[in-house]
Amino acid sequence: MTRRELDPRKEKILQVVTDDYIESAEPVGSRTIARKHNLGLSPATIRNEMADLEESGYLKQPHTSAGRIPSHRGYRYYVNILMEQKQLTNDELAFIKGEFDPKNKPAGYESILQRTAKIVSEITKYPSLILTPRPQEARFRHIHLVAMDGNHVLGLVVMDTGFVENILLETPVAYTQDELNKISAFLNSKLHGVSLGEFGTGVLNQLQTEAQSWEGLGDTLQLLLATLDRKKQDRIYVDGTINILEQPEFKQVEKFKLLLSILEEEEKLLNLMNQALQKRGLNIYIGEEINDESVEDCSMVTATYEVDGKVLGAVGVLGPTRMDYAHVVTVVDFVAKSLSNFLKEK
Template sequence: MERRELDPRKEKILQVVTDDYIESAEPVGSRTIARKHNLGLSPATIRNEMADLEESGYLKQPHTSAGRIPSHRGYRYYVNTLMEQKQLTDDELAFIKSEFDSKNKPAEFEAILQRTAKILALITKYPSLILTPRPQEAYFRHIHLVSMDANHVLGLVVMDTGFVENILIETPVAYTQDDLNRISAFLNSKLHGVPLMEFGSAIINQLKTEVRFGEGFDDTLQLLLTALGKKRQERIYVDGTINILEQPEFKQVEKFKLLLSILEEEEKLLGLMNQALQKRGLNIRIGDEINDDAVEDCSMVTATYEVDGRVLGAIGVLGPTRMDYAHVVTVVDFVAKCLGGFLSEK
């Protein structure tokens, strides 16, 4: 979108400043640029250009007599236009591939996601977040009711995504396992392929009219389906929190504390990651573009993961705005694809 806003020389300087700052975490000055990169320009010229870039909002100065650092706008331009594609190293590639090798396949969804979080954190060196599939968007495939004791029934619901959900309910009346088998069979025939999102009173009322399994059945049905419909089993896996301590911007305890408190609050993280679902594929949010006041001077790189073309959840990393976007983008993108592929095999 913001293409060719700047002339090539300004672009080059913005790029160099951003690259350098991402690497060093120090404001970069005109002299450094002139020395390190062979632009054929004197520091004075670079200074002039940088002054222009600052005026138009791409760079800023932490204080007079310090070098320049990119503003959010600068990062945005960098990410959109200037950033050079980075390849994964052979080691990284090999590592990721081996972790997603289908032969060591722990069939459990949770374990896979947790491991994905670890991989992502390990390679990017930033805290990583994995959003589980939203149960509301899954389709009902199968239910199995098991009698636990006089008035407890365990419902085992299998979604088309392979996710399995346990629901324990206290029934108003006692059921035999035979009763439950009949009820299960009934529900299976009626609900197959219904999105969990639609589990509400409408569907319950409809079912009620169709058949009755004796006294108290209505209530049981209600309990079961509302429990299932409401079940917020959407979760976030976090790993590599500790990585942010490596980032100089979090050396001040206060900054760090703020971020840690966010990373500990699942509610908040769900909000952050759900934003990632709004757009399919890769998503970069810089600074305020993350819609959350609590997260200051941070960026998120996320990507959705899909099975059979259907978006299930998202993975991503959270880091300072001074993030190694080129690297992170490549990694997040690739890992998301690997995860999707891995899940598809099931």
């Protein structure tokens, strides 16, 4: 539905209703519209138009004798066609740019994404979600084994996404650093460019047969892989959950509890955010377009971030269907782009 299917006057009214409702959280009536925006129309006319809009499914009434609010269909039309682009304020712009200043470079993925989550939730005043780069698709760039005391070896794995993982291994034999260097070189030659996803038992078996010359290496490898496998999971950073309490629709504890239970369950969040990766760039999910039966009357705005044309993860905002789409879209889009740039520098 990206076609203008409504005549201009109906569009104007739908837009006004949506804007007003987003701002006030109150159903908006014909009188209010006539008063606030002088469309040169009487309340009665507006009433007629609104009745039409309700019949064709763009508006709805919480109860007779209340004003109208947009239906999901109405929001969809609003978002696709009517919504006016918003600009970031100078403050917002400065804030985001400051946080993504290349001077802040070190400090690893984890803290960058956590910071990104904080930025988004602070500006939008909604809870934010950041999906980490998908480890499954990361490729080995470098493996290094370091001898520690006794039977301990520290495995260091660097992926092409810049992701660094260290794994403390207990080995059946005590290796010298020289041996480990050889093993490292061997592993590097075999694994360079292989993705964590491809790297199933097949590759492992092959490695093991080829590596029989090193005593006990098979077991060590197995351990390395088991640990790596556990880290293979995507992660989500959440921030600003508390913001949702500012929204009047969540004043009833029950509604809020439902949403919080989702925000605390990483698995559900992963489901939500993984949808976002399917289509690069910006996405808006309104109401039941979010594929989760336990999310009620919520919408989600997401944008993917990428490096060298490769989609890594996504930045998202979860809020009530009555969220300030124009603002959120602008923020999410800009932050995702800033994050992409920031990561490219590395």
